[in-house]
Amino acid sequence: MAAARKPTIQGFEDEIDGKTKMIKDSGEKRHIAALILARGGSKGIPLKNIKVLAGVPLIRWVLRAAVDSKQFDSVWVSTDHDDIEKVAKAWGAQVHRRRPEVSKDSSSSLDTIQEFAQLNPEVNVICHIQATSPCLHPFHLKEALELITNQGFTSVVTVARQHHFRWQEVKKGGSVATKPLNVDPSNRPRRQDWDGELCENRSFYIYTRATIEEGLQGGKWAYYEMRPEYSVDIDVDIDWPVAELKVLRFGYFGLDKMVRLLLCNISGCLTDGRVLISVSGEEMISVNTRDTMGICMLQREGVEVILISSSEDLLTEALTDKLSKRTGCEVRQLSKDIQSKVKAMMDDRDLDWKEVAYMGSDAPDVDCLNLAGLSAVPRDAPVVAINAAKYCCSSVAGLGAVREFSEHILLFKKDKSQME
Template identity: 35%
Template sequence: MNIAIIPARGGSKRLPGKNIKDLAGKPMIAWTIEAALDSGVFDYVFVSTDSEDIAIISKDFGAEVPFLRPDEISTDIATTNDVVTHLVEWFEEEYNREVITVAILQPTSPLRNAQHIQEAFKVMKDMHAKAVISVCELEHPIQFCNKLDLDGSMNGFIDSKNIKRTQDLEPYYRLNGAIYLFGRSYVNSLKSLYSKGTYSYIMDSSASIDIDTKEDFKLAEFFKTNGV
């Protein structure tokens, strides 16, 4: 069985209520639920939440929410690994079916769509991958980044060999948080995802907004509203 897990806690310190905040006419989490369902690659789309409000809205948009998270995986220190392991083990016991592939789809990536999910699955198939993780190119060259001393000195801030035109520098990529796709063997060991057999799925930066702040939310709303 292929299952999608959308982890959505009720609490958010920087942007309260963000998972169900109206984004271009829908609760933010609805965009991820609809993308997962429309992709047609999952047997079940689950939302894991500790919030009754999120649960109700998620069900309204077609996701399965069989329970509210137990207290022990609803704290600030609970990890995505804890959430995924709990749901997968519950599913296999409750349904008596083996999970083959799991996707973590964070609701804070509302510009990730059904096509992105389908293409990530295609990478997994074509590369015979154990896992596929979405990335995007860094918006600014990492070669132009460094730490600063306490006094703010920029002595040696940029290596002389990197003083080039941006287009002449080797591109670097970052995790964008939109898609984590992996086989059953990684459940309860997500820290080992970044290893041999894991491949990237490259997304445009415009589809890679990960909402954490009001500014992120406004930008995502602009893109959604204007079809960017």
């Protein structure tokens, strides 16, 4: 039996198969939760939910969109794996530690969602976001949730328009003829003459508590159409490079992250940390032209770049002077308490941490890597620095890592119309 929804003084009532469930609305604020399911036992790509995609763990892409949408009273990751739990908490999510009974290969998403709903009775609406949808944007979530909060639907499914002609599957080697399912072969339409079909793109689903408790039976369903460029799903290894290209072009890179200052370590970032000594005793360092071009790109876009060194670096004053002239950057030596010295530079420029990008390479940089609006480390940085950074470069120190991070910073400066 289809669900009926009628307004009451307190909100809405969902009537499913003759049973009435109260869904609080305008009279009392409903608790809307985002729930990302991230089981550790992925067979296609082991631990794919935290595998690094375009510099950050895969699950971070949807967490960023959920948090920045400002639509949710709570954001959760449901997992059975310690490493996924650590990543989720590091990026600000609460963790639902699912029971082994709902963590099997045979367990359905609904099993886990129902368990979460039972353990969190204050939640009235659950937005189940797929961790494998890295091109999700906040505006998708906001517009889809309005179908629940403003238009009275009890469930929302995301779809994308596809233009595929489908044929009936038949057993191989048999004599049974196939037949078209959605096309007349004698009158095959051109793409521009056919609207196509709406197919689930598995980006996210939204359900009221009543719908979940009834096993998704009945209710009033709506679909939310997403453009194809935002429809990315990752199941097997071959999907990964395609998803990385798509997310770099169509992904959501954050809210109000307009970087005005980049602080970049010389040793371990701009250089590989080595100081070469010639036979005559002359000291030399190697700097990649790709990295210096990355610095120039930022400077042309109005981003100030300051190169930093420490007393532990084996860099002479003559070397830092030459580097300053070649890059057009001021060089600062920061020894102990790097964070306070960086904060002093920010105060001089009237900057907040969200307007600062920081590129470091080791334990002394951890505090600044955590605090900066954008932060990065080269691929060969130690684990302590990688865990603190918001972006891990695919390039190593001295061989394009600074250029890569520069391009990442510039993605945040794209015109908003390009992002949405």
